[in-house]
Amino acid sequence: MLPNPLALIAEITHRCPLHCVYCSNPMQLAATQSELSTEEWASVFEQSGKLGMLHAHFTGGEPLARPDLRELIAAAHNARLYTNLITSGIGLSEPRLKTLVDAGLDHIQISFQDSREDSANWIAGAKSHAHKIELARGVRRYKIAFTVNLVVHRQNLDHLEEMIAFIEQLSPERVEIAHTQYYGWALTNRAALMPTQAQLNRAVAIVAEAEKRLAGRIRIDSVVPDYYAKYPKACMGGWGRKLMLINPAGKVLPCHAAEVLPGMSFENVREKSLEWIWRESASFRRFRGEDWMPEPCRSCERRSEDFGGCRCQAFLLARDATATDPACSLAPAHHLVESAVREANSEASVAQPTALSSFVQLQKLTTDLWTYRTNPE
Amino acid sequence: MASPLDSSQPRLAAGCRWAPSTTGKEENRMILFPEGAIKLQGTGRQVLERCDGQRTFSEIIAELQKEFGTTDPEKIRADISTFLEQLQKKRIVDY
Numbered sequence: 508m509l510p511n512p513l514a515l516i517a518e519i520t521h522r523c524p525l526h527c528v529y530c531s532n533p534m535q536l537a538a539t540q541s542e543l544s545t546e547e548w549a550s551v552f553e554q555s556g557k558l559g560m561l562h563a564h565f566t567g568g569e570p571l572a573r574p575d576l577r578e579l580i581a582a583a584h585n586a587r588l589y590t591n592l593i594t595s596g597i598g599l600s601e602p603r604l605k606t607l608v609d610a611g612l613d614h615i616q617i618s619f620q621d622s623r624e625d626s627a628n629w630i631a632g633a634k635s636h637a638h639k640i641e642l643a644r645g646v647r648r649y650k651i652a653f654t655v656n657l658v659v660h661r662q663n664l665d666h667l668e669e670m671i672a673f674i675e676q677l678s679p680e681r682v683e684i685a686h687t688q689y690y691g692w693a694l695t696n697r698a699a700l701m702p703t704q705a706q707l708n709r710a711v712a713i714v715a716e717a718e719k720r721l722a723g724r725i726r727i728d729s730v731v732p733d734y735y736a737k738y739p740k741a742c743m744g745g746w747g748r749k750l751m752l753i754n755p756a757g758k759v760l761p762c763h764a765a766e767v768l769p770g771m772s773f774e775n776v777r778e779k780s781l782e783w784i785w786r787e788s789a790s791f792r793r794f795r796g797e798d799w800m801p802e803p804c805r806s807c808e809r810r811s812e813d814f815g816g817c818r819c820q821a822f823l824l825a826r827d828a829t830a831t832d833p834a835c836s837l838a839p840a841h842h843l844v845e846s847a848v849r850e851a852n853s854e855a856s857v858a859q860p861t862a863l864s865s866f867v868q869l870q871k872l873t874t875d876l877w878t879y880r881t882n883p884e
Numbered sequence: 885m886a887s888p889l890d891s892s893q894p895r896l897a898a899g900c901r902w903a904p905s906t907t908g909k910e911e912n913r914m915i916l917f918p919e920g921a922i923k924l925q926g927t928g929r930q931v932l933e934r935c936d937g938q939r940t941f942s943e944i945i946a947e948l949q950k951e952f953g954t955t956d957p958e959k960i961r962a963d964i965s966t967f968l969e970q971l972q973k974k975r976i977v978d979y
Contacts, residue, residue, distance in 0.1 A: 513920075561903065561914075561921050587904050589916040614899045614918045652899020652918045652975075680897055680975040681918065723886070726975045728919070 511559030512785055513744075515588070516752040516763075519548065519579060521568040524597045526632030526879035527620065529658050529700055530692040532568065533766050536883035541756035545575045547777065549582035551753060554781040556586030560751075563588040568755070568883075571598030577610045584611025591616060593656075596642040597635050604645065614652040616683070617643050621663045622673040629869040630662060632879040643677045654681040659710065660700040661851070662859060667710050671717050675725065682725055684714060686732035690764040694823060696877040701851040707735055734844050738809060739816025739832035746794035746818060751785060755883075759784045761791060764819035768828050794818050799829055803837045887965045888941040892979035894968055895937030900976045917976050927952075931964055935977060941968075 521536040543551070552563060563583040570576055571594055583590050591614040592607065604615075619639060621627035627636035646653050655674045659667060667684075674682050689697050702710070714729045721727065733740050743750050743762045752760045757776045760766060765773065771793065774784045785791060793799070797810060804815040815821075816832020824833045825840035833840040850856055860872045888894060896902075896915070903914040903921065912923045915932065924932055930951070934944045945964060949957045971977035 561916060587906075589901075589903075589921075591918060613901070613916070616918075650898045652897070654918060680899070723969075723972050726973065 509786060510748075512555075512751050513560060513749045514562035514564060514751075515551070515555045515560050516564045516566060516750060517548070517551070517579075517583075518566055518568065518752065518754045518763075519543075519570050519576070520572050520755050521883045522572040523567055523569040523595070523880070523882065524572070524633060525569065525595050525635055526881065527658070528630060528632065528692060528696045528877045528879060529660055529687040530880040531688060531690045531763055532880065533691050533764065534695065535766070536568075536881075537755040537758075538884045540884075542573075543753075543755065543757045543776070545578050545582075547757065548579050551776050551781065552579075552583040552586040552588060554776075555583075555751075556588055558782055558785065561589055562591060564591045564593060566593040569595055569598060571596075571603075577603075577606050580607055580612050581610040589613050594618070595631075595635065596639040597633075599642055601642075601645045601648075604642075604649065608649045608651055612651055614654065615646060616654040616656050617646070618656040618658060619670070619674070620658065622666050622670040625864065625866045625869060626663060626666070628866040629873075632870075634866065640677075647678055652681070653677075653679040654683055655679045656683045656685060658685050658687055659702075660687040661702045661706065661857065662699065664702050664706045664710055665859075667713050671713070675721070679725060682727050684710075684727060684729035686730065688733070690819060690823070692878065692880045697847065698850070699857050699877045701734065701847065702732070703852050703856075704735070704848075707732070733816075733820075733832075733834040734848055736834065737836045739813050739820075739834040739838075741813045742817035742820070742832075745814040747785070747791040748795065748814070751781065759788075759790075761794075762817075762819065764817075764823075765790075767819055768822055794828075801829060801831060803839075804831050807837065888968050888979045890940060890942040892941045893937050893939065894935040894941060894944070894977055894979040896932075896935060897972075897975050897978045915976065917974075922976075927963075928967065931967060932971075932977075935968075935979075941965075941979065 520542055521532060570592060580590050590612050592612055593616045596617045620630040624636045628634050657670055687693050687700050693700060718727050746761050758773045759776060760773055771790055773790045774788050800815050804810050816835055818828045821830040821832050822828040824843045830840055831838035833843045860869055900917040903916050912925050913929055914921050914923050945961050949960050952960060968977055
């Protein structure tokens with residue numbers, strides 16, 4: 508029997524005041540005009556609760572860009588969902604945070620781009636770091652869970668120790684050290700973002716030390732980036748097995764990146780019920796289970812752990828959505844990942860700009876380094 | 885990280901809460917927290933239902949020792965202490 512989905516990822520808008528170079532949103536962003544209305548989202552949350560989902564993760568873009576966020580959180584809360592706001596913090600004042608908490612917000616997750624202000628602003632493509640700190644200091648006045656999210660990559664991984672010390676002062680319960688995953692804008696910018704093996708080894712040691720030191724105070728979640736791992740990640744816990752993602756325009760996807768897959772069409776909550784989409788739609792059934800699997804997945808004993816890895820990564824790298832994820836060391840297309848790793852560790856690889864440069868200097872020095880995420884129409 | 889003291893008052897950490905009951909008579913109750921949920925039954929449930937920030941660790945143990953009269957009281961104390969320590973590490977419980 509098909510189990511219920513566990514959680515809803517609500518990408519409520521693709522608008523964002525930041526332009527982070529590692530953004531995993533699709534290059535083709537959903538237009539502002541196409542966004543679901545307050546009432547349409549409320550119906551989505553109601554259906555999610557009835558379907559047995561437990562969590563609603565509000566993300567974007569920047570969810571705070573929606574002036575009706577309070578109403579949306581209240582609707583999810585009333586549908587018995589645990590509500591999580593994944594945010595840059597830009598657009599949040601303390602009074603607004605209070606209204607969100609009063610509406611039923613359970614958890615806030617604020618991202619930081621670096622511990623150093625100039626570098627953080629450079630990565631975000633916006634002057635935002637100081638404001639984020641100010642806001643994060645106010646979070647502990649409320650009885651909600653607080654996670655800090657650090658997206659790490661080649662340009663900031665050398666500051667990891669400093670970043671963890673910086674986060675400690677904000678006293679979250681959790682820190683997520685998220686190595687950049689190469690989808691959307693991050694894939695475009697991969698050469699500038701992929702860490703070296705030496706950077707990664709140092710980071711692993713720093714995290715192990717911090718975990719020991721902070722046990723009982725701050726929980727650290729960190730995963731080795733998949734390009735450097737032996738086996739692929741169980742992307743989204745398997746296609747159509749645990750999660751449903753709804754994009755700003757109401758399109759229902761099994762993951763953040765699925766829209767890139769050719770030849771697939773995804774249903775819209777404006778036309779079909781969530782339950783029907785979960786149980787019956789061709790898109791959610793496409794890679795559910797094991798029937799679609801090629802070798803070596805089909806006979807691999809790990810197939811029920813990682814489900815063959817990520818379908819989108821298989822398409823983005825090997826141009827075949829039904830291939831074994833090239834991140835897997837057993838994949839026929841693994842050489843594609845190996846060559847990217849080799850390049851990241853070669854002498855010709857992207858240099859890091861001098862530390863201690865200002866935000867403006869950094870931007871000038873690195874105009875050709877990467878593409879900043881833009882905003883939707 | 886230290887185990888709870890006799891005077892500790894264990895409680896659910898900020899942003900962790902019981903899932904609302906749907907029928908009012910479930911034998912499994914669920915605790916929701918940022919990255920997921922745990923289903924609790926039996927002793928685990930009995931312990932966490934007493935982690936209200938009011939009762940002390942020693943009071944919780946005394947109550948449960950009464951419930952499980954035949955079990956070795958020291959074992960009950962050790963088991964509950966380990967249980968709470970693990971949940972604190974996951975940042976689901978504070979004490």
